[in-house]
Amino acid sequence: MKATRLHLQLKKAWFITGLFLIGLLQAPAQDQQVADSLANIYREQNLPDTAKLRVLNALAFYETRNLDLALQYAQEAIALATRLNDYINLHKGYFQTGNKKRLKGDLTEAITAYFKSIEAARKANYLVGMGKCYSAIADIYSISNNHKNAMLYYRRGIDVLLKANDSLLYATAVFNAGDELLKRNYFDSALVYFKKSGTIFSRINYLSGIAYNMGNLGMVYAHLGNPALAEQSINTSIKMLEEQEDYSPVCTYLLSMSSIYEKKKEFPAAFNYAQRSLQLALAYDLKEERSKANEQLSILYEATGNKEQALMYYKEFIRYRDSVNNLHAVQQMADLRTDYEVSKKQVEVDLLHQQKRNQRNILISLAVILLLTIAILTALFRFYKIIAREKQRSEKLLLNILPAETAAELKAKGTVDAVKFDEVTVLFTDFVQFSKQAEHIAPEVLVKSIDAYFRKFDEVSTAFGLEKIKTVGDSYMCAGGLPTVNKTHATDVVAAALQMNAYVTESLNKEDGLAHFEIRIGIHTGPVIAGIVGIKKWQYDIWGDTVNIASRMESAGMPGKVNCSESTMQIIRKHYVCEYRGEIEVKNRGSLNMYFITGEKKL
Secondary structure, eight states, X not given: OOOOOOOOOOOOOOOOSSHHHHHHHHSOOOHHHHHHHHHHHHHHSOOOHHHHHHHHHHHHHHOOSXXXXXXXXXXXXXXXXXXXXXXXXXXXXXXXXHHHHHHTTOHHHHHHHHHHHHHHHHHTTOHHHXXXXXXXXXXXXXXXXXXXXXXXXXXXXXXXXXXXXXXHHHHHHHHHHHHHHHHTTOHHHHHHHHXXXXXXXXXXXXXXXXXXXXXXXXXXXXXXXXXXXXXXXXXXXXXXXXXXXXXXXHHHHHHHHHHHHHHTTOHHHHHHHHHHHXXXXXXXXXXXXXXXXXXXXXXXHXXXXXXXXXXXXXXXXXXXXXXXHHHHHHHHHHHHHHHHHHHHHHHHHHHHHHHHHTTTOHHHHHHHHXXXXXXXXXXXXXXXXXXXXXXXXXXXXXXXXXXXXXXXXXXXXXXXOOEEEEEEEEEEEEETTHHHHHTTSOHHHHHHHHHHHHHHHHHHHHHTTOEEEEEETTEEEEEESOSSOOSOHHHHXXXXXXXXXXXXXXXXXXXXXXXXXXXXXXXXXXXXXXXOOSSSSOOOEEESHHHHHHHHHHHTSOTTOEEEEHHHHHHHTTTEEEEEEEEEEETTTEEEXXXXXXXEXXX
């Protein structure tokens, strides 16, 4: 179970020469509004170079709707700062370039920009800037699972921020380094880091830092065999996070504790934590956390031999008929192969006994052997036909689970290499108020209703050449532009989304004996990694920040609407009408530009 990383909300402060700019930046406006106002000032007023430089860096910081435009401002700031030998603003220009490149998913280019930012900050003897850059580089290496480099740059950032005497930034860097160590199971070292960061957070009374720190400390104590101290720390963290109404990490901490006790085979404690996580996720309608809690409970019941309960929670975790069918098919194939091996061995034993009993009569023995041989050949032929039929069925099921290219690679190599796609479009759907309505609907009607919706979604995604990724509870996920790359992935996904939304909307007035729900749909375009993991229950899946943002587009949408991100809008705006919603605050992501797609443009 993963730990929880602390993301510090830094102050947005830019000191720019001129009273007109000071007043602007102190106004309670959204970032993009600030960027638009600054752009007008930049274009319309003849600013001196020093003021122009600060305006450019501010524009790069506040421009959130168009990342390419933000990068352009940053490059202009870099060029002007270089000409003026202004290393502080040169550092800021490269730092903003790294931030925007990271948001676009260009991690290599982001690291390159951060290193240039460090060099400029070093020339200006700007320790805070150097420390922030080292920490940003460490975060990228951590995301990329490069533990050695992540810890190298966390330590460099910590050393520099200690000299800079910035307690909050220093404590945050120490905490995140501890989180990296916890993720890699270096529990003793993680404990040292968390104790150090916790002391500083307490001294400056930074409540979010204290809560996260206590939660991660609890997980460390549990791994080190101190359950009493672990529970005390976790419960303190949970109480603080609940007061701050930050419930998602609470669920994460509870499931982490459950997983730890599961590995120790202390099942009563494991069940207790998992049940608490599920109750909290249900109370606050946390879809992802609810799904994970159901999965953990399914694992626990299976480990303790309660197959019935394990299956019930597994169904709650994922209502995916193809996976269930595949599980049955695999079991049937295993049974057939077992029967065949048993029969073959039994025939050999019978043959040996028959030969011993009939040694005195060679003719009778030969006749018996001949009869047994014919019987064996007949049985083998019959089993061969059954196995061939089951093999064909298994291959059909495999193609129903994995894309054809992935299935072919799996059969040829036994493994599947992960593939990076530079640009795909991901779609998420989710039924509104599903959990609350489901409590009042008969289970068989509920399953039949969800099945009817998802069958239609499968038809639509297939018609537009999309790849269905998975269903999680009442959420449906598909993507365009993989495993075969194409240039129409964004418009294909949008067209499919509009059809799905229209179908769901029309179904609300039907009287067909099924349960009907409103739907939210979210879309985002960006890079992903695709492949399969593990050796059981294969599933083609995709990972990356693009998937997380697409999910946030869905959760931040409105019933009966198709909500998309800035990157998707830029691709489809020539073909579809996009209604700008403004910047919407997204959990753990800050503010993101969002758009409702209302239909095709009339040419």
